């Protein structure tokens with residue numbers, strides 16, 4: 216009984232004497248976070264959208280339609296910018312003039328993935344070039360990553 220009564224008294228006291236937490240704490244935590252994010256982002260590669268969970272992704276069913284929509288007018292039958300064709304799986308895997316752009320099993324290091332994610336240092340490698348064709352959405356980039364990670368079948 217005594218204990219309860221004294222708890223009660225303390226509670227009463229806290230209610231009357233503890234002032235409301237002022238807002239500025241939240242604001243300064245937020246600005247500190249922004250600052251840290253800024254510092255951390257300054258020198259790291261931008262993050263790529265994550266690979267889609269979908270199983271059994273294939274070029275013909277899942278990837279070809281995306282490349283036909285956004286890429287093959289410059290990397291197809293008529294034009295082969297950077298000597299790269301993306302209209303068939305074989306051509307895509309063969310790569311560009313001097314390098315592979317798809318590394319089966321390793322989407323994160325594949326130049327094609329970095330290009331469509333705007334994650335290369337050189338902005339002229341960002342694909343498609345600004346305003347020239349429809350960009351791939353993060354979900355579509357995720358599908359391309361899943362395809363490559365699953366072996367680019």
Ligand code: HEC
Pocket residue numbers: 282285286287288289290296297299301311312313314316326327330331339340342343344347348351
């Ligand atoms: C309007 C024309 C155009 C479109 C559309 C286009 N590209 Fe390109 N692409 C280029 C040009 C031009 C280059 C060469 C850029 C450079 O080397 O600076 C290039 C280079 C690349 C490279 C780098 C090759 C290398 O070895 O440097 C990749 C990978 C690539 N494109 C993929 C794509 C993909 C994937 C798409 C579709 C999402 C796409 N491109 C759409 C014009 C285009």
